[in-house]
Amino acid sequence: MAASSGKSVLFVCLGNICRSPIAEAVFRKMATDSGVVDKWLIDSAATSDWNTGSSPDSRGLACLRKHAIETDHRARQVTKDDFMTFDFILCMDESNLRDLKKKANSVKNCNAKIELLGTYDPEKQLIIKDPYYGSEEDFETVYEQCVRCCKAFLESNS
Template sequence: MATQKKSVLFICLGNICRSPIAEAIFRHMVEAKGLADQWEIDSAALGDWHVGQGPYDSAVKVLKEHGIKTNHIVRQITKADFKKFDVIFGKDHDNIKELKKLKPKDATAEIKILGEYDPKKELIIEDPYYGTYKDFEDSL
């Protein structure tokens, strides 16, 4: 009997920092447990500024330093994502607010803030884009 895949979508404003980092880390963890075939994992942007690009250089660098690979290409969230994914994770209250505005009436995805699952108990994952390299490290 085939098991239906679980699915998660990580969201941030531009899909170049926080959400591709979260996607890569989650994928790395799932693969390490041998469960890659049981999961659909992706990330997307609320805005369209960076569609078609890869993650920000500092995001790629910090992942690489931790032995985590990414080949993500930026995309913008779609209405279909609200039915395709089980859970859509935002990184801060503004992300959650915008996701709730975009959520269609027939959506099946749960919207949650990723920080609820942070072992460091930091509810908000700050955007490191305008910060220092340490801010990228802290967002892991």
């Protein structure tokens, strides 16, 4: 997971078992396919501690596998160090954004740019809705949004 030349991104959602691990896996595959994965530190985390240590939701894993993407991510909560380590902290909705900005205020040397991943969506879908209580279709929608956003984010940071 070590980055050799200093670009870093942390994807964040509420529990780190649905949206953020999908975004992390999608971005990692794009960076790998573009030959730049060694230039990036890529991870994901949660605003809550509910699922710490858990694998991503089985529906999210199935969605990723359908698109030939694997992940071995385990859920973790955002730490104060993340605000000093990562260049970008990209989250999924306004609640995540509020929680992250509140936490960032307690960090002296916050270097991270904290924003919604959806700000990069060419289709202007600002919010990536939590699919947890939804269907496989909802996970597919999250995947498609993550693909669009991650592609634009990678292009703007290459």
